[in-house]
Amino acid sequence: MMPPPRASLVEDAGIQRPRIELEYPTERLAIVHLVGDHDLSMYEPLKDALDMAAARRRNVFIECSRCSFIDSTVISLLLHAQGMVVSGGGHFVLVIPDDPGPVRRVAEVMGLGQMFPLCGSLPSLAAGLASTPS
Secondary structure, three states: OOOOOHHHHHHHOOOOOOEEEEEEEEOOEEEEEEEEEEOHHHHHHHHHHHHHHHHHOOEEEEEEEEEEEEOHHHHHHHHHHHHHHHHOOOOEEEEOOOOOOHHHHHHHHHOHHHHOOEEOOHHHHHHHHHOOOO
16 A cells, blocks of 8 residues: 555644635625745735735735744735725734734734734634624
8 A cells, every 4th residue: 555645644744735715704804814834935825815805805804723834924915915905994904813823923023913903813803893883
């Protein structure tokens, strides 16, 4: 019997290949899910996804519960996207789980809470937005 392909070994080890998932749950909201490690190698796909989300929806949430790493390249792209969304009157929020993990550590070390609105989960963010006027 042949061993499983390398991709399966990586996935079995709990390491997710980097990818970006776009979701449009309402006509005013885009959720960009970051999965795996995101660094310079993901610049073009992430830039394209953020540009598309900002162009199609007023509010953009960046969901990082399955993200294992972000670097300064990603933070720069997020700042640019935030500028586009906020200048159009929308909301731009980073959703980073409260659990101790690599992305939470980056957020604390880099002071992302001073650059972006942060939230610990999508349900708590949705509840907070539902209680505020549009």
